[in-house]
Amino acid sequence: MTAAANADVAWRRRPRISVGRVLLYSFLVLTAALWIVPIAGAIFASFRPFHDTVQDGFFSWPKHLTLNNYQNAWAQGDILHKYWNTTLILVPSLLLTLFFSSMVAFVCSRFSWRFNILLLCVFTAGNLLPQQIIIQPLFQFYNRVPLPGWLSNSGKLNGSYWGLILIHVAFQSGFCTFVLSNYMKLLPKSLNDAARVDGASVWKQYWQIILPLTIPAMAALATLEFTWIYNDFFWAVVLEQQGADRPITSSLYNLGGEFFKDDNLIAAASMYVALPTLIVYIALQRYFISGLTIGTDKG
Amino acid sequence: MAGIPTVLHVTLIWIPTIVSIFLSFTSWRGIRFSELKWVGLKNYHQIFTVFQKNFYQALINNTVLLVFLFVFPTVLGMFIAILLDRDIRGTRIFQSVYYTPVVLSLAVVGFMWQSVIYSPANGLATQIFGHGGEINWLGNQSFLVSFGENYGISKNFVAILVAIAWRHTGYIMVLYLAGLKSVDNSLREAARLDGSNEWQTFRHVVFPSLKPINVIIAVVTVIEALRAFDIIFVLNTPRKTEVLSILTTNNLLGEGGGNVGRGSAYATILFMLCFGFVIWYVTSHYRRTQEGADT
Numbered sequence: 001m002t003a004a005a006n007a008d009v010a011w012r013r014r015p016r017i018s019v020g021r022v023l024l025y026s027f028l029v030l031t032a033a034l035w036i037v038p039i040a041g042a043i044f045a046s047f048r049p050f051h052d053t054v055q056d057g058f059f060s061w062p063k064h065l066t067l068n069n070y071q072n073a074w075a076q077g078d079i080l081h082k083y084w085n086t087t088l089i090l091v092p093s094l095l096l097t098l099f100f101s102s103m104v105a106f107v108c109s110r111f112s113w114r115f116n117i118l119l120l121c122v123f124t125a126g127n128l129l130p131q132q133i134i135i136q137p138l139f140q141f142y143n144r145v146p147l148p149g150w151l152s153n154s155g156k157l158n159g160s161y162w163g164l165i166l167i168h169v170a171f172q173s174g175f176c177t178f179v180l181s182n183y184m185k186l187l188p189k190s191l192n193d194a195a196r197v198d199g200a201s202v203w204k205q206y207w208q209i210i211l212p213l214t215i216p217a218m219a220a221l222a223t224l225e226f227t228w229i230y231n232d233f234f235w236a237v238v239l240e241q242q243g244a245d246r247p248i249t250s251s252l253y254n255l256g257g258e259f260f261k262d263d264n265l266i267a268a269a270s271m272y273v274a275l276p277t278l279i280v281y282i283a284l285q286r287y288f289i290s291g292l293t294i295g296t297d298k299g
Numbered sequence: 300m301a302g303i304p305t306v307l308h309v310t311l312i313w314i315p316t317i318v319s320i321f322l323s324f325t326s327w328r329g330i331r332f333s334e335l336k337w338v339g340l341k342n343y344h345q346i347f348t349v350f351q352k353n354f355y356q357a358l359i360n361n362t363v364l365l366v367f368l369f370v371f372p373t374v375l376g377m378f379i380a381i382l383l384d385r386d387i388r389g390t391r392i393f394q395s396v397y398y399t400p401v402v403l404s405l406a407v408v409g410f411m412w413q414s415v416i417y418s419p420a421n422g423l424a425t426q427i428f429g430h431g432g433e434i435n436w437l438g439n440q441s442f443l444v445s446f447g448e449n450y451g452i453s454k455n456f457v458a459i460l461v462a463i464a465w466r467h468t469g470y471i472m473v474l475y476l477a478g479l480k481s482v483d484n485s486l487r488e489a490a491r492l493d494g495s496n497e498w499q500t501f502r503h504v505v506f507p508s509l510k511p512i513n514v515i516i517a518v519v520t521v522i523e524a525l526r527a528f529d530i531i532f533v534l535n536t537p538r539k540t541e542v543l544s545i546l547t548t549n550n551l552l553g554e555g556g557g558n559v560g561r562g563s564a565y566a567t568i569l570f571m572l573c574f575g576f577v578i579w580y581v582t583s584h585y586r587r588t589q590e591g592a593d594t
Contacts, residue, residue, distance in 0.1 A: 024382055024385075024387075025387075027382070028379070028382060028383075028387070028393055031375075031379065031397075032392075032393055032396045032397065035396050035397055035399075035400070035465065035468075035469075036396055036399075037416075037423065038411035038412065038415050038416055038465070039399065039400075039403075039411065041411065041415035041416070041423060042407065042410060042411050042415050045414075045415060053421060054420075054421060056421075057421035057422070057423075057425075057426045058414070058415050058418070058421055058422060058423055058426070059423050059426055100303070100304035100307070101304065103300045103301055103304060104300075104301045104304050104305065106300070107300050107301040108301070117585050119301065119305065120585060121581045121582070121585060122305075122308070122309070122313070123308060124581050124584075125574075125577045125578070125581050126308055126312040126313060128518075128522050128573065128577045128580075129312065129316060129570065129573060129574075129577075130525070130526040130528075130544055130547075130566070130569050130570060130573055131526070131528075131544075132526075132528075132544050132547040132548055132551070132565075132566045132569060133315070133316050133319045133566040133567070133569065133570040134311070134312060134315040134316060134319070135315075135548075135551065135552075136315075136319060136322065136329070136551050136559055136562065136563060136566075137314070137315035137318035137319055137322070138311060138315045140329065141315070166307065166311060167311055169307060170307050170308050170310075170311035170312050171311075171312060173304055173307075173308055174308065174312070177304075202300070203300070206300070227402050230404070231402075231403075231404045231405060233405060233406070233529070233533075234528070234529070238552060249404050249405070249406055252406045253405060253406045253409070253533055263414045263418070266410055266414065267410065267414075267415075270404075270406055270407040270410045270411075271407075273404045273406045273407055274403055274404055274406075274407045277402045277403065277404060278399070278402065278403075280402075281395075281398075281399070281402045282395070285391075285395065
């Protein structure tokens, strides 16, 4: 065992019960309870009929519990169709973002050429811009690019799935390039040299040698990007005017507006919206948290 | 290999940015190019005179948000991370609870705060503080703190700040938690053996070694405070809670829309504020890594 590991054990084995520990747990439990109140309130409301909460408030003993809200929201919100729209946009966006940014990161971090730092700066800074500076020219541009009918219901890039996919890929590849280039820089340079001696082409070095080694980073980024693209509503609200073609998050972002009239129905609908990200988060929590911190910790 | 991604990124991100800056010097309704007129600094002049009230209030709100994010969610997030980094039972569960708001979709977050918590008639906040009456949490524009006659921090903006803190704290916590995990424990142990107490250990040993994380958090916080948009937008932007991004969006896309020139001028101001900071961060980051690569 190394000294660090010994110290680690000593650090984590501290006195068991003390006033301090009781305070510590009380503080954590209390704040956690506060944090969970809005979520619990929404879940609770989704199982109650409208007149119950109107009469007694959101936090009151339930008189009836029901699944009606879920049935009604499913039908009125056309949820299945909206999930399908989301899938059509999310899957290509996610794959293309990871593919494109891994190529840029590979070129910039594994080779020394004149502009690699500049290129990384362009991508990193691009991801930190406010979306509002982009939207108007982008909208005008999309509105003037024709697409054949089988690619777009509107006959234009504006209002098509491809328009949304392209802007997601362009915007998100900034962050992914940043993270992946930090990660690839840590891989030993000798990998490339050895491959070159063996006569491997640049593409082969990327696809067969470097890419497999970045799988942990890719997995983390995939979980992060899943929630970011899924949760987007700004691009979709502006660039997809047909409510029926919108992905679920943006079509239901203003739940009180078009589709639903009572709060409990909205609660059930919002659970449908929340469910995919919650499932992904709970299933892939480990990747998720490491994804936020890649390139910031020592590994 | 980097060609297509770069072309895509530059075409859809940077060229529109430059076009927006150009449009900020024009008057245009966003339909026919023939109607586009060069007006010089007129849009900016209007923002600083006719629309002064909206603009300065938005600047105040962005600034208040920035200070608030540093004072409250950052400190609380760091504190929780320090607690969770110790030998805690169920640390995973605590982490999940604090972090869940970050992954939740805005549709859900908007509903939770608009109805479950802040519903004027039967929300939780009303049930607790209303004494049987109604409280219009998100509609109350009166100032809690006022700067002069026209400007201040409105009560409904404070209500929104609470929702923002709820969402932001978990993010900060996770970043610090990862940072703390990478601090060498033998350093802490050595400090403890030398007789320093927990606070001294944190202040002089742990905190300095968190520098990379602190930089990231500073960047995230400043950028998020400047381009803050979504929670305020899904709560239907009550009056007096506007921030710069909301003013931009309203001018570009709002009712009647078509105020492309002025909207672009707001966007350009927002961009300049972000960009100065971004340039500083990006160049210092890559200068550091470049030096690392050369030595």
